[in-house]
Amino acid sequence: MSAVLIKTPEGQQAFKERSALLAGKVRSAFLLFDGQRSVSQVLAATQGLGVVQADIQALQQAGFLQDLVAHTPDLAPVDMPQRSxxxxxxxxxxxxxxxxxxxxxxxxxxxxxxxxxxxxxxxxxxxxxxxxxxxxxxxxxxxxxxxx
Known part of the structure; x- marks a missing residue:
């Protein structure tokens, strides 16, 4: 799966509230979904933590991540501000x-x-x-x- 995912407002709120659904290794993976990295890249980066495809799918099913293309159907360039x-x-x-x-x-x-x-x-x-x-x-x- 090479889709690019982004955090949803629900996912960001769950992160702030330290939801049990975003505990441990999936919390680390969740942080890496910035609209620029593909699922494959995030899985590779979190391989040492034991994150697998099923973990990412669970985050999508919980409504914490969504496909960037679905979020921006016109595929307009998305300005990603530099992180402070x-x-x-x-x-x-x-x-x-x-x-x-x-x-x-x-x-x-x-x-x-x-x-x-x-x-x-x-x-x-x-x-x-x-x-x-x-x-x-x-x-x-x-x-x-x-x-x-």
């Missing part, structure tokens, strides 16, 4: 906490560093240590959220 550092931080922080939290006691100090990061620059400075600790595959969604 604050937006990048907001998107990346939960991913960083989840990754370092899975490291257990061995990642305790790294987790404290992430939790102490209060802005984009702080989180970007800790990112290389996270990549080293979790590996490139698991780090990919965080890299996308921080630097894409």
């Amino acid at each position: 550092d604050q937006d990048r931080y907001r998107d990346a922080y939960p991913l960083a906490v989840a990754l370092t939290g899975k490291l257990g006691l061995s990642g305790f100090r790294l987790n404290l560093s992430v939790e102490g990061a209060t802005c984009y620059a702080d989180l970007a400075a800790v990112a290389p240590k996270i990549k080293e600790a979790v590996g490139p595959a698991a780090y990919a969604p965080l890299q996308q959220a921080l630097f894409a």
Whole structure:
């Protein structure tokens, strides 16, 4: 499936309310649907987290994601504003906490560093240590959220 999906208002609200339907690995995948990445790209980026096609379909069935083409039937060019550092931080922080939290006691100090990061620059400075600790595959969604 190579469709390009976008978040719906219902999906954005569920994300803000930390809905159980958007918990764990699917929350990370949900963040990557920005109207530019295809489903295949998101699945590749979240492969290390164990996200599969069925997870994406469940988000669509819940009404949290919709096809970009269905949303813009005239296929007019969509202006995608540049993401601010604050937006990048907001998107990346939960991913960083989840990754370092899975490291257990061995990642305790790294987790404290992430939790102490209060802005984009702080989180970007800790990112290389996270990549080293979790590996490139698991780090990919965080890299996308921080630097894409």
